[in-house]
Every structure is written in structure tokens, then in C-alpha cells.
Amino acid sequence: AMGKNQLLSPDRVINVAHRGASGHAPEHTLLAYDMGKKMKADYIELDLQMTKDGHLIAMHDETLDRTTNGLGRVKDHTLAEIKRLDAGSWFNKKYPEKANPAYVGLKVPTLEEILSHFGRSANYYIETKAPEVYPGMEEKLIRSLKKHKLLGKGSKRGQVIIQSFSPDSLKKVHQLDTQVPLVQLGNFPMDKKTIAELKTYAIGVGPNYKNIDQTYVQKVRQAGFLLHPYTVNEKEEMHRLIKWGVTGMFTNFPDRLYEVLKKK
Ligand code: G3P
Ligand code: CA
Numbered sequence: 001a002m003g004k005n006q007l008l009s010p011d012r013v014i015n016v017a018h019r020g021a022s023g024h025a026p027e028h029t030l031l032a033y034d035m036g037k038k039m040k041a042d043y044i045e046l047d048l049q050m051t052k053d054g055h056l057i058a059m060h061d062e063t064l065d066r067t068t069n070g071l072g073r074v075k076d077h078t079l080a081e082i083k084r085l086d087a088g089s090w091f092n093k094k095y096p097e098k099a100n101p102a103y104v105g106l107k108v109p110t111l112e113e114i115l116s117h118f119g120r121s122a123n124y125y126i127e128t129k130a131p132e133v134y135p136g137m138e139e140k141l142i143r144s145l146k147k148h149k150l151l152g153k154g155s156k157r158g159q160v161i162i163q164s165f166s167p168d169s170l171k172k173v174h175q176l177d178t179q180v181p182l183v184q185l186g187n188f189p190m191d192k193k194t195i196a197e198l199k200t201y202a203i204g205v206g207p208n209y210k211n212i213d214q215t216y217v218q219k220v221r222q223a224g225f226l227l228h229p230y231t232v233n234e235k236e237e238m239h240r241l242i243k244w245g246v247t248g249m250f251t252n253f254p255d256r257l258y259e260v261l262k263k264k
Contacts, residue, residue: 006157006158007042007123007156007157007158007159008157008158008181008203008226009247010221010226010247012247012248013242013246013247013248013249013261013264014042014043014228014247014248014249015040015041015042015043015248015249015251015254015257015258015261016041016042016043016044016045016125016228016248016249016250016251016254017032017033017035017036017037017039017041017043017044017045017251017254018045018230018231018250018251018252019032019045019046019047019060019252020032020033020034020035020036020044020045020046021033021035021036021038021039021041021252021253021254021255022252023233023251023252023253024098024252024253024255025091025098025100025103026067026087026088026090026091026103026106027060027067027091028046028047028058028059028060028067028087028108028109029087029088029103029106029107029108029109030106030109030113030114030117031088031102031103031106033046033114033117033118033122036254037118037121037122039254039255039258040254040258041254041257041258042123042248043122043123043124043125043161044118044122044123044124044125045125045126045127045250046058046111046114046124046125046126046127047059047060047127047129048111048126048127048128048129048137048141049061049062049074049075049129049130049134050074050075050133050134050136050137050140051074051075051077051078051079051082052075052076052077052078053078053079054136054140055079055110055111055112056110056111056112056137056140056141056144057074057079057082057108057109057110057111058108058109058110058111058114059074059108059129060129061074062074062075062129062130062133064077064082064085066090067087067090068082068085068086068087068090068108069085069086069089069090070082070085075133075134079110082108083107083108085107085108086104086105086106087106087107087108088103088104088105088106089103089104089105091103092104111126111140111141111144112144115144115145115147115148115150116148119148120148120149120150120156120159123158123159123160123161124150124159124160124161125160125161125163125183125250126141126160126161126162126163127162127163127164127185128141128162128163128164128166128169128170128173129164131164131166131168131169131172132166132168137169138169138172138173138176139176141162141173142173142176142177142180145160145180151177151179151180152177152179157179157181158181160180160181161180161181161182161183161204162180162181162182162183163182163183163184163185163206164182164184164185165185165186167184167201170182170184170201170202171200171201174200174201181203181204182201182202182203182204183202183203183204183205183206183226183228184198184201184202184204184205184206185205185206185207185230186205186206186207187207187208187211187212188205188207190216190219190220190223195223198225199223199224202225203225203226204225204226204227204228204247205220205225205226205227205228206227206228206229206230206250207227207229207230208229208230209229209230209231209232209237209241209249212229213244214244217241217244217245217246218244218245221245221247226247226248227245227246227247227248228246228247228248228249228250229241229246229249229250230249230250231250231251231252232249232250232251232257233251233252233253233256234256235256235259235260238251238256238257238260239260242260242261242264
């Protein structure tokens with residue numbers, strides 16, 4: 001039996017700070033993750049890419065263009081090159097009403113830096129992005145998590161969830177460590193065959209909230225999966241999804257979801 005206080009309980013709704021509190025601060029910066037934690041998110045969400053010299057960094061896109069003042073592919077740049085970039089100023093330009101001088105010059109964090117910064121005081125919801133572009137990414141991720149005692153002996157169940165749109169990447173992680181909970185992103189049909197296939201490695205699914213309805217939510221829950229739709233930013237949507245029976249959601253505004261959950 002699993003109590004409501006357990007992170008992976010199907011009887012609670014977890015609050016996942018998508019790319020950190022990315023509605024308030026530049027996504028995938030330590031500052032945005034810190035803010036997510038302060039807003040009482042249960043998890044900080046991070047997307048992984050890999051540098052030319054094999055370091056895992058937190059970034060959503062495969063290119064540097066949108067969220068830094070650099071250009072080109074992550075895989076064609078060394079960590080040292082990426083560390084010279086400004087990962088905050090774009091936010092001030094794009095959202096002048098939310099601009100803050102403290103965001104200027106923020107750096108792209110490595111997975112190692114994030115895990116060192118928060119240690120076991122945070123829960124991590126980590127996505128392997130473009131795994132076909134970055135061979136070895138799963139091995140590096142598992143190694144880092146073990147090094148920081150976030151996986152393996154003595155670790156807390158649910159402290160880390162690994163997610164991906166790629167079934168192959170998740171299956172690889174499952175082979176490396178059968179204990180780590182996995183969530184399959186994407187809109188998978190809930191037919192018998194797909195359910196059976198997903199059950200071999202995943203404990204949950206993460207669809208785009210725009211593509212689901214109440215019937216789908218019921219099917220997913222009946223199949224025994226956790227259900228964490230992305231990316232839900234409006235309180236009305238949050239209320240609706242909770243009423244339907246989701247077990248958590250990704251949001252750029254963990255403060256809003258916290259308020260919604262408090263009133264439940
Ligand atoms: O990981 C959940 C959600 O973040 C998936 O979409 O593109 O924001 O990584 P994306
Ligand atoms: Ca993601």
C-alpha cells in the first residue's frame with residue numbers, strides 16, 4: 001500500500017515545475033529551479049542535451065539559438081563554449097513585463113551542477129531529449145544519479161522520475177536500472193496491446209493536455225498508470241484535469257497549481 005504522502009501515490013496530484021518556474025524566470029537556469037522549489041513544486045523538471053565533449057546540460061532545444069546568445073547545435077559546442085553564453089537575457093527581451101536584471105548573464109547549468117546544488121532536497125523529473133542524437137546519454141544520466149545517491153541503495157523512491165518521448169531511450173534506462181520510475185511522454189492509445197507494451201517499462205504516461213479528454217484519463221487510470229499531462233498553465237485547465245483524475249501535471253506556474261491544489 002502506498003500512502004498519499006508518497007511521491008508516486010496514485011491518490012495525489014503532483015506539481016511539476018516545468019523547466020523550473022519557467023513562467024517567471026528563464027527556463028532551465030538554477031534560478032528558475034530554485035523559484036520552482038520555493039513555489040512548493042514537488043518536482044523540478046529538466047530536459048537534457050549533451051555537449052560535444054560529452055557533458056549533460058539542461059536545455060530544451062537541440063540548438064542554442066532560442067535560450068542563449070549563442071548559435072548552432074549543442075552537440076557541436078564544448079561545455080566551455082556553452083558556459084560563456086548568457087542564458088537569461090533572451091527572457092527579458094521576450095517578456096519585458098517580467099524582466100529582471102538578475103536574469104542577465106545566467107549560465108546554462110550542467111546536470112552535475114544541478115544535482116550538486118539541490119542534492120536530496122529536491123525531486124527531479126528528468127527528460128532524455130533527442131536520445132538518438134546523443135548516444136550514451138542514458139548511461140551518463142544513471143551514473144550521475146547514482147553518484148549523488150539519488151538512485152540505488154538508500155535513495156528515496158520517486159526522488160527521480162525519468163521521462164522521454166522515445167520508448168527506446170526509456171527501455172535503455174530500464175535495462176540500466178530497473179528501479180527508476182519511468183514516464184512515457186506522448187499520446188499513446190490505451191488499447192490492450194499498447195498498455196501491455198508500456199507496462200513492461202513505464203509506471204506512467206505524459207500526454208499533451210490538449211489531446212486528452214475525460215474518457216482517456218479514465219482509461220489510463222484504469223490501466224494502472226500515473227498520468228502527468230503537460231504543459232498546463234491556466235487554473236481553469238488545472239481544475240478540469242484534476243476533476244478528470246490526473247495524478248499530476250507539468251506547469252510553468254507551480255505557484256498557480258499550488259493554489260489550486262490547496263483549495264481542493
Ligand atoms: O516533459 C514534459 C514536457 O516538457 C514535454 O514537452 O517539449 O516541453 O519538453 P517539452
Ligand atoms: Ca520536457
